[in-house]
Amino acid sequence: MTHFRSEPEPPVGITPVEHTGSAPTREAPAPPTGHAPVNDQRRAQLLLASVMDRIGTNRCHKVILAIVVFGAFFDVIEQNTVGIVGPFLKEQWGVSSTGIGFLASATFGSMYVGAALAGWLSDLKGRKTMFNFNLALYSLGALVCALAPNFEVLVAGRVIVGLGLGGEFVVGLTLLAEMTSTQFRGTAISLLQVGAGGLGNPAAYLFGWVTVGMVGPHLPQFLGGPDAGWRWVFVLLCLPALLVLYTRRHMPETPRYLVSKARTADANRSLSVLASGRMNPRGLVVTDYLPDGLRLTEEKARWTEILKGRLGRNSAVLGSCTAALFGAQFVLLTFWPTILVDRGYPVATSLAFTMIIFTGAVTGTLFATFLNTRCRRRPTIAVAAALSCASALAFPFLANGATAILVLGFLFEFFSWWANCSISTWCPELYPTRVRAFGIGVISNLGMIGGALLPPVAGVLLGSMGSTALLSLVAVMCAVVLVAVPFGPETFGRSLEELHDEN
Incomplete structure (x- = not known):
């Protein structure tokens, strides 16, 4: 890992020029060694990839990563708040179980639109x-x-929250992919998954237990009294978001987006900020990494691109993988306690076992973070999907006794979140800059649709045929991922510009 000061050494083949009022116009330099002569648009993209990789990873990148992960972590906690405050709404407002379900649907429905x-x-x-x-x-x-x-x-508030939540992960994933070097990209995106689903889901219920279980009953009257405990769940979740919003004021726009919009001067400024190692450097010297002589044109986004040709195939692969895997994970997220109760364990014990099982999600995402920097995408995802399938099939036959239940349950969550994290790393690599965020948004929605449709089917199977049928459904969904992955391109170790000839 290389660190740079405010005036880093330029990449090979690029001679930057400092701004001294007006930048000189000159012939655009040749692209990095190994690329044939191309037009200025493509040349700028290849030069940009070289600059980003030469800058590497420094304090500025790490601060941006921390901000994005911090926001995603609290977003996941927010997604679980209906379950946390539901009992209090029933008690104080007389809201029925149907009403609580409608409140959750309002949140997730608006998340689809938001994404x-x-x-x-x-x-x-x-x-x-x-x-x-x-x-x-x-x-x-x-x-x-x-x-x-x-x-x-309250329903209106949840709709507004859902719109913001749906877009947060999509844009955060895009931002990290475009802001980082080829070497650090897999790590950055994987850590986003660690902070979001890996840590966010278990932290949500710990947060709820502390806020409404421990502190809520003892709230003084000037803070609303004990009956206002559930309101403080929302208040406290708002404060970290405002802190992140303040910090984000100084975050630069991604250079890749700026180049796609033919904003060379802004791209040079953004690159200079990244190279300085600080998001708000004093006395920044803007360097012409991309010469003004490059004749760029704004790349028009055509949303139908993600449904046609090579991008259409990528969308089919990612969509099927995401919908199947999210569906499988949501099924067990919903039914782990029920499966354990059906096996004769008390409710309290089943919930405790479920929390232990879900530690597999944290370790799975951490393991994927390690692999995604070192291993090719397709084999990594395929192995994780195969092991997820095997652990789901093994559970009905081998999970005899508490130890076996905890081990096999932990293994499924470990393998499935390993696969999930690796797919998320793969996703932004399969779309060009001009439609990258829209493509990720569509794929994210397909995952949420899978998560919405499969649990009711699984509930019918569990009620009529038992847990073996439910876990067989989960295994089939993991097998879908295994079958689909080979049809996607390998992207490991290649810059975003190398992956897409965008002209």
Whole structure:
């Protein structure tokens, strides 16, 4: 890992020029060794890839990564808040179980819309712009929920929250992929998964237990009293979002997006900020990594691209993998306690076992982070999917006794989150810059649709045929991933510009 000061050594073949009022115009330099002569648009992309890889990873990249992961972590906690506050809404407002379910549906339904819209607008207006907007929207929704005088306003607040949540992960994934070097890209995206699903889901219930279980009953009247404990769940979740929003003011736009919009001067400034190692460096010297002599044109985003030709095949592979794997994970997220109760364990014991099983998600994402920097995408995903399938099939026959249940359950979560994390790393690599965020948004929605449709089917199987049928369904979904992966391209070790000839 190489660190640079505010004026880093330029990549081979690039002679930067400092801004001293107006930058000189000159002939664009040749692309890096190994590339045939191409037009200025493609030349700028290849030069940009060389610059990004030469800058490497420094403090600025790590701060940006921390901000994105921090936001995603609290987003996942927010997704679980309906389950946390549901019992209090029933007690204080008389909300039925159906009403609680509707509240959850309002959140996740608006997340579908938010993911697609955020991806589309991010390709139009910029990654940083939509990243900030999503967080501001989420914070506004959380505040509405905290102050809601009735159930109808609470539903409206959850819709606003869902719009922000749906876009947050999509734009964050795109931003990290475009802001990092080829070598660090897999690690950065994998760590996003560690902070989000890996740590966020177990942390959500710990947060709820502390807020409404431990502190809530003892709240003084000037803070609303014990009956306001559930409102503080939303208030506290709003505060970290506002902190991240403040920090994001200084985050640069991704150079890759700026080049795709023919904004050479802004791209040079963004690259200079990244190379300085600080998000808000004083006395920044802007360096012409990309000469003004390059004749660039704005790349127009055609949303139908992701459904045609090579990108259409990539979308089919990613969509089937994501929908199948998310569906399998949501099935067991929903039914692990029920399966354990059916095996004769008390409810409290089943919940404790489930929490232990889900530690596999954290370790699985950490393991994937290690592999994604060192191993090719397709074999990594295929092995994880095969092991997920095997562990799901083994559970009904070998999970006899507490130790076997915990080990096999842990292994499934470990392998499936390993696969999930690796697919998330693969996803932004399969789309060009002009439609990358929109493509990720569509794939994210397919995953959420799989997560919404499969649990009801699994519930019918569990009720009529038992846990063996349910776990067989989970194994089939993991096998779908195994079959689909070979049809996608290998992307490991290649820059985003090498993967897509965008002209």
